[in-house]
Amino acid sequence: xxxxxxxxxxxxxxxxxxxxxxxxYVAQPVEESDTMVFRLREEGEQFTYxxxxxxxxLKPFLFAAKEKVAGYPxxxxxxxxxxxxxxxxxxxxxCDLVALRTLDAVxxxxxxxxIFYAERRANTLIVSIExxxxxxxxCCTLLGNKPYAEDGFDLNLAKVEGGFFVETxxxxxxxxxxxxxxxxxxxxxxxxxxxxxxxxxATRKVQEIxxxxxxxxxxxxxxxxxxxxxxxxxxxxxxxxxxxxLFSCPTCHCFLLHDRKADQAFERTKAWxxxxxxxxSRMAGGGTPRPxxxxxxxxxxxxxxxxxxxxxxIEGCSGCGRCIEACPGLIDFRKVFKxxxxxxxxxxxxxxxxx
Amino acid sequence: MLExxxxxxxxxxxxxxxxxxxxxxxxxxxxxRPETPIRFKAGQFMQLTVPGVGEAPFTPSSSPAVTxxxxxxxxxxxTVTDALHTMKAGDMLGLRGPFGKGYPMDKFENKEVLVVGGxxxxxxxxxxxxxxxxxxxxxxxxxxKYGARMPEELLYRAxxxxxxxxxxxxxTVTIDVPAPGWTGKVGLVTTLLDDVDVDRSNSFVxxxxxxxxxxxxxYKLLEVGFQPEQIYLSMNRKxxxxxxxxxxxxxxxxxxxxxxxxxxxxxxxDVPNLFS
Numbered sequence: 001x002x003x004x005x006x007x008x009x010x011x012x013x014x015x016x017x018x019x020x021x022x023x024x025y026v027a028q029p030v031e032e033s034d035t036m037v038f039r040l041r042e043e044g045e046q047f048t049y050x051x052x053x054x055x056x057x058l059k060p061f062l063f064a065a066k067e068k069v070a071g072y073p074x075x076x077x078x079x080x081x082x083x084x085x086x087x088x089x090x091x092x093x094x095c096d097l098v099a100l101r102t103l104d105a106v107x108x109x110x111x112x113x114x115i116f117y118a119e120r121r122a123n124t125l126i127v128s129i130e131x132x133x134x135x136x137x138x139c140c141t142l143l144g145n146k147p148y149a150e151d152g153f154d155l156n157l158a159k160v161e162g163g164f165f166v167e168t169x170x171x172x173x174x175x176x177x178x179x180x181x182x183x184x185x186x187x188x189x190x191x192x193x194x195x196x197x198x199x200x201x202a203t204r205k206v207q208e209i210x211x212x213x214x215x216x217x218x219x220x221x222x223x224x225x226x227x228x229x230x231x232x233x234x235x236x237x238x239x240x241x242x243x244x245x246l247f248s249c250p251t252c253h254c255f256l257l258h259d260r261k262a263d264q265a266f267e268r269t270k271a272w273x274x275x276x277x278x279x280x281s282r283m284a285g286g287g288t289p290r291p292x293x294x295x296x297x298x299x300x301x302x303x304x305x306x307x308x309x310x311x312x313x314i315e316g317c318s319g320c321g322r323c324i325e326a327c328p329g330l331i332d333f334r335k336v337f338k339x340x341x342x343x344x345x346x347x348x349x350x351x352x353x354x355x
Numbered sequence: 356m357l358e359x360x361x362x363x364x365x366x367x368x369x370x371x372x373x374x375x376x377x378x379x380x381x382x383x384x385x386x387x388r389p390e391t392p393i394r395f396k397a398g399q400f401m402q403l404t405v406p407g408v409g410e411a412p413f414t415p416s417s418s419p420a421v422t423x424x425x426x427x428x429x430x431x432x433x434t435v436t437d438a439l440h441t442m443k444a445g446d447m448l449g450l451r452g453p454f455g456k457g458y459p460m461d462k463f464e465n466k467e468v469l470v471v472g473g474x475x476x477x478x479x480x481x482x483x484x485x486x487x488x489x490x491x492x493x494x495x496x497x498x499x500k501y502g503a504r505m506p507e508e509l510l511y512r513a514x515x516x517x518x519x520x521x522x523x524x525x526x527t528v529t530i531d532v533p534a535p536g537w538t539g540k541v542g543l544v545t546t547l548l549d550d551v552d553v554d555r556s557n558s559f560v561x562x563x564x565x566x567x568x569x570x571x572x573x574y575k576l577l578e579v580g581f582q583p584e585q586i587y588l589s590m591n592r593k594x595x596x597x598x599x600x601x602x603x604x605x606x607x608x609x610x611x612x613x614x615x616x617x618x619x620x621x622x623x624x625d626v627p628n629l630f631s
Contacts, residue, residue, distance in 0.1 A: 069365040072406060072449070079366040112364045112598040228627060254602030257365060257595045261407030265447070268365060268410075273601070281603050283593045284411070284433025287566055289606075289628040303602070310608045 001174060003187040007163035010183040012047055017180055018088045019043065022125065025061070027054035027091025038089065049159045051132035053093035053320055057250030061089060062120045063103060065272050069116060069257070072265035080268075084119040090127040095140050095320035097128055097152030099250030105312040106253050116270070125172055128153040132198055134206045137321030139334055142210045145319055147202040158195040165191045213334035215341050219305040219315065222340050227302065231343045235336045236294045238329030239276070245323035245331070246274040246300065251308075251316045254280070275299050301336070364598050367404045367449030373424060374444050379508045382475050383440055384416065384428040389450050392422035396457030397486040398479060398589075398617050402597045403427060403435075404449030405442070411435040412454075412594045414479035414616065419486050428478035428510065454597040455616050458483050458561060458587065467496040469553045471572050473544050473564025474503050477510045479589060480563050484518065491522055498553055499526040502544030502568075506530055506537050544568065545575040555580045561617065563589035570630035573620060583621035590618050590629075 006014065018024050024041040029050055036054045038061075070080045100121075107117035131138070131147035140147055149156055154173035158165040165187055168174045177184055215222070246252045256273040259266050273280055276296050282288040290296045304316035317333075324332045361368075374386040387403075395401070400414040411433070417426035431440045442448075468487065472480045480499075487497050499518065503509045509528065519526045527547050529540040540547070544564070553560075560581060562572050569588050576586055592604040592611050599613035606618060607626040623629055 070363065070367065072369070072447075079361055079363045081363060106600055109599075112600070113362075114364065114600060115362050253600070255595070256601065256603075257410060259404065259407060259409045266404070266406040266408075266449075268404075270365060273595075273603070275602065281593045283591060284436065287591065287631055289592065289631045291631070295628070303605070307605065307608050 001168045001170075002177070003192065004166045004168075004177060004184040005160070005163055005187045005191060006166050006184050008047070011157075011164055012044070014176075014180055014183050015041060015047060015090065016044060018125070018176070022086035022088045024088045024090065027129070036091070038091065041090075047090070049129060049157070049164070050091070051130065051159065052135060053095060053131065053138075053322075054091060055248075055322075055325075057099060057248070057320065057322065058089060058092055058096045058126070059099070059103065059250050059252075061087060061124065062100075063107070063117050063253060063255075063272075064270075067116060067270055068267055069270045070268035071262060073263060082116045082119045084123050086123050086125075087120070088125040088127065090129075092126050092128045092153070093131055093320070094128065094147055094149040095131075095138075095145060095318040096250055097126070097149050098140070098143075098145050098318040099320065100152060101314055102251040102308065102312065102316050102318075103253055105314065125154050125176065126152075127155045127157060130156070130158045130195070130199065130202070131206075132159065132202050134202060134209060135321070135325075136209055137324040138206050138319070139210050139213075139321055140319035141203060141206045142214065142334065143315060143317055143319035146199075147206050148199045158198065160191045160194050165195045210334065213332075213338045215337055217341050219337055220309050222337060223302055223306045226340055226343065227298070229340060229343060231340050232294050232298050232336075235331060235339070236297045238331060239293060239297055240329055241276050241278075241293060241296075242328060243274040243276050244326035244328065246276060247272065248322040248326040250318055250320055250322065251304070275303065301333070364451070365596070367402065367410070367451045370448045370450045372442055372444055372446045372448055375442070378428060378510055381508065382428060382430050382478075382510060384426050384478075385439065385442075385448075386424055386426050387448060387450070388424045393425065393450065393453065394422050395419050395425070395453035397460065397482040398458035399453035399455045400479075400597075400612075400616055401425070401427065401450050401452035402454065402594075403439075404451070405435050405438045406447060406449060408438040409435045410449075410451075410595075412597065412612075412616075414482060414589075415453075416478040416481045417485065418489065419482060420489050428475065428481070430475040451597060454612050456614065458486075458617055459559075460486065463487075463559055464493045465495055465557075467498065467553050467558035468494060469551065469558055469560040470497065470499045471544060471548070471560060471562040471564075471576075472499070472501045473568040473572075474508065475510060476562075476564030476568070476589065477501055478563075480561065481511060483561060488521060488524075491524075494523065495557065496553070497521075497524045498551070499524070500529075500544060500547040500551070501526065502529045502531065502542075502547070504531045506534050543571070545571050548572070548575045548579055551579060555585075559585050559587065561587045561589075563617075566591050566630045573630075583624055584619060586620040587617045588620055588623075589616055590623070 107114040153169040308316035370389040376384040415425040416428040595601040599610040604611040
């Protein structure tokens with residue numbers, strides 16, 4: 001919408017101001033590590049611009065890993081409703097914003113809206129940054145996305161000489177600038193040019209990283225063509241079913257409603273759940289549609305790159321690479337697709353073969 | 356759908372357990388009165404909360420014409436159903452729903468409807484049977500084929516005669532293995548389909564039962580000349596949210612909780628491990 005310049009010191013003042021109205025989480029480097037994590041900002045704290053996505057996605061801020069969603073007893077006629085405080089998140093990457101499209105499509109719909117997600121979403125201000133330092137696991141371009149955000153943010157920061165080139169992406173973002181207009185000045189064409197050339201350079205970097213795993217067929221097409229290929233087996237061999245890929249995924253949204261006794265009646269918790277666990281789809285009586293790990297592993301792919309596409313018109317993957325980074329078995333979905341594509345047969349998994 | 360004014364789709368409205376009917380040694384029917392009446396279509400399901408134990412999906416077995424109370428017929432088989440089977444009249448339950456699409460009643464108009472049930476699978480089908488009885492003029496015929504393991508496990512046994520005598524209705528019952536005193540048919544429910552006289556060109560089949568039964572009923576129906584498009588199956592999957600978000604009841608591109616729980620066989624026949 002509009003563009004501005006804010007100096008590094010004035011940006012810290014802006015964060016101080018935002019901290020008066022909300023909890024502020026900042027993505028900041030971890031000492032003696034090459035990672036960056038979201039953590040609660042300390043008062044007056046400086047801000048380091050890193051140019052890379054954080055270890056966590058935005059998912060835990062909006063879709064709690066575990067929260068109470070219902071319970072009795074209550075005053076008659078009332079229902080359990082979320083208690084949500086305003087939140088500001090600084091340092092979201094473009095891939096994080098892309099992932100929110102999937103979560104929004106799932107949790108906010110015409111027939112049923114998850115008010116716990118929707119309330120948090122409405123009360124969260126998102127300040128994104130541009131990725132200038134992509135890592136080996138980054139693959140936004142493979143997924144048709146970019147290492148910088150064009151929408152989905154309230155404010156977007158690009159590092160320029162002496163401060164940040166700021167773009168507003170929503171009314172909420174405009175309001176922040178209006179309220180603190182003394183901190184902002186006009187952006188120059190030179191700043192815009194500097195940002196855009198950094199964008200081009202970053203895009204080329206990500207493309208280069210993924211040169212060898214580019215596909216000529218769509219992921220959905222690959223999965224539809226070979227849904228039960230034996231080619232899955234070599235990739236599953238090192239899967240220990242830890243679910244790090246799924247818990248770290250910014251779009252994975254499966255959950256389980258779990259009840260326990262509380263007071264005189266009950267309390268219902270909504271908690272993340274993952275399809276690689278054998279109990280995920282096991283029914284009373286023991287039946288399950290996916291008894292073998294290879295079937296559950298394949299399901300993750302089919303859900304993300306086929307079923308979600310059919311259902312919402314977008315892939316359930318932003319190309320953030322967290323699943324690759326988190327996997328102790330060195331499983332890389334890019335290589336899985338590359339192998340499936342080059343194989344191209346549609347032979348069936350032998351009955352009863354588990355990995 | 357949610358009760359009017361409700362915002363939280365995970366919150367169950369309170370319901371009183373009014374009566375418990377012992378149907379068989381393993382199956383009970385629970386008569387439940389929700390704090391506000393619940394309108395449902397035959398085949399839609401409810402999420403029933405046993406407070407402090409958990410929630411599980413059940414399709415009401417009562418007539419959709421009655422909204423102030425509903426009956427749910429339950430086989431004792433897991434954590435929630437174990438606890439439910441120990442409950443007494445006056446106890447409190449919770450209800451969310453109804454969810455799902457329900458049986459495609461419009462499609463059944465002027466058709467012969469073949470209902471194939473196994474064991475406790477007759478429970479959701481009874482809601483369909485009652486719904487058809489309410490408006491039998493609309494349908495050409497109702498043919499019920501029902502099987503259970505043994506005579507004691509036959510569900511709604513006292514009603515079978517009454518149903519058979521309804522206009523345009525017939526019912527055949529079988530048990531899996533011979534039993535003392537049983538003079539009726541013996542054999543799996545699929546044996547009742549070998550010489551079924553339902554008009555292949557003008558009918559639909561609705562089946563509910565354990566997965567293994569659904570598998571062989573489907574194969575038998577195809578063998579005796581029914582088309583996949585004519586067959587509706589009450590699929591079995593674990594469910595949690597009931598509203599197409601939590602992810603686990605998927606069958607191919609569908610979520611059973613939103614698109615089912617009864618699925619047209621033609622739509623799901625290529626899904627791996629369909630009958631598991």
